[in-house]
Amino acid sequence: MELHISRPGIASPRRIDPHGxxxxxxxxxxxxxxxNVGLGVYRPRSAPDSTxxxxxxxAANVPxxxxxxxxxxxxxLGARWFDGRAADGSPLPVPIAVGDRHAKRGHDEIIxxxxxxxxxxxxxxxxxxxxxxxxxxxxxxxxxxxxxxALRAIEMAAYDDLVSIAELTxxxxxxxxxxxxxxxEAALAVADENAWSPMEIVMRRFWxxxxxxxxxxxxxxFDFAGNHLFTPDLLDVEAGVAGEYDGSVHDTGPRRGKDxxxxxxxxxxGIEVATMMAGQGERQRFLHRLDGAYERAARFxxxxxxxxxxxxxxxxxxxxxxxxxxxxxxxxxxxxxxxxGLNGREIA
Numbered sequence: 382m383e384l385h386i387s388r389p390g391i392a393s394p395r396r397i398d399p400h401g402x403x404x405x406x407x408x409x410x411x412x413x414x415x416x417n418v419g420l421g422v423y424r425p426r427s428a429p430d431s432t433x434x435x436x437x438x439x440a441a442n443v444p445x446x447x448x449x450x451x452x453x454x455x456x457x458l459g460a461r462w463f464d465g466r467a468a469d470g471s472p473l474p475v476p477i478a479v480g481d482r483h484a485k486r487g488h489d490e491i492i493x494x495x496x497x498x499x500x501x502x503x504x505x506x507x508x509x510x511x512x513x514x515x516x517x518x519x520x521x522x523x524x525x526x527x528x529x530x531a532l533r534a535i536e537m538a539a540y541d542d543l544v545s546i547a548e549l550t551x552x553x554x555x556x557x558x559x560x561x562x563x564x565x566e567a568a569l570a571v572a573d574e575n576a577w578s579p580m581e582i583v584m585r586r587f588w589x590x591x592x593x594x595x596x597x598x599x600x601x602x603f604d605f606a607g608n609h610l611f612t613p614d615l616l617d618v619e620a621g622v623a624g625e626y627d628g629s630v631h632d633t634g635p636r637r638g639k640d641x642x643x644x645x646x647x648x649x650x651g652i653e654v655a656t657m658m659a660g661q662g663e664r665q666r667f668l669h670r671l672d673g674a675y676e677r678a679a680r681f682x683x684x685x686x687x688x689x690x691x692x693x694x695x696x697x698x699x700x701x702x703x704x705x706x707x708x709x710x711x712x713x714x715x716x717x718x719x720x721x722g723l724n725g726r727e728i729a
Contacts, residue, residue: 382445388507392428394441432465439475439491448503451476451521454511462537514543515552523561531568536576545701573598575699577719580626581614584657591668607692611643621678623654650687653678
């Protein structure tokens with residue numbers, strides 16, 4: 382399809398034009414200033430080699446009526462955790478929703494979704510037809526290779542407030558006889574709207590598969606004077622056990638110092654922390670540390686010096702609805718601290 386992309390820094394691919402008006406001539410296309418991005422489709426070689434440009438290049442190779450979906454549509458909307466890379470770092474194909482009236486074959490750069498589209502499932506953002514967030518997330522979760530991958534799609538879209546669990550649940554109810562619906566429903570049943578990174582999801586599911594415990598994601602902890610003490614990645618409130626993911630962003634520098642200070646604080650509070658590290662085979666090591674944390678927490682005999690009840694001055698941001706209600710200044714104040722340096726491929 383012919384695209385007219387209005388986003389700065391992104392080029393609109395063009396087909397061969399014998400007159401050189403709407404696109405390059407055949408001679409120009411063979412020259413140094415154009416890059417071939419499909420069958421008879423070219424874009425200026427000066428365009429940046431970005432994930433967003435790759436999405437546009439893929440969309441230019443499909444017929445009118447199609448739309449970018451899945452991770453690529455979410456990326457186009459600014460979702461920061463959808464980088465278009467597989468676990469090994471290789472580029473993922475761009476998912477294209479073709480509806481039930483097209484027959485476009487996929488290839489290395491494109492994967493086709495032939496599920497029919499509901500009215501209103503497609504919108505145009507900066508000149509690119511994409512599916513709506515609920516459509517994009519439910520597709521991504523349905524084709525995921527397991528529960529954790531499905532949860533990543535749901536929870537990392539919720540991280541940027543593109544979808545809520547209630548919105549996804551309502552949309553999912555309309556998906557009759559769709560492949561992967563059972564996986565999607567199972568993921569929605571255990572999804573949380575307040576995960577801050579993909580690896581927190583991995584840690585939470587490792588924990589809950591080993592111990593069926595209610596866990597709070599990024600729950601602020603306060604003292605009884607109303608002072609904010611810290612916000613662990615995961616918290617078992619009843620047991621007084623917290624979980625922290627220690628990835629590459631924590632290894633050195635000021636962040637490492639803050640982590641050590643927090644470890645001292647939690648010891649004084651009587652909260653036992655189990656840390657999960659990056660790396661292969663970490664699941665069993667983490668669960669071993671978790672066993673130790675529960676054993677130590679059970680022996681703690683002092684008074685509980687902390688609470689999760691927020692003081693009057695605190696603004697709750699644990700749900701999509703509450704975050705959407707914030708103005709720009711409030712978002713910067715209450716959400717600007719969320720970590721964004723961890724990637725989702727640090728552990729298998």
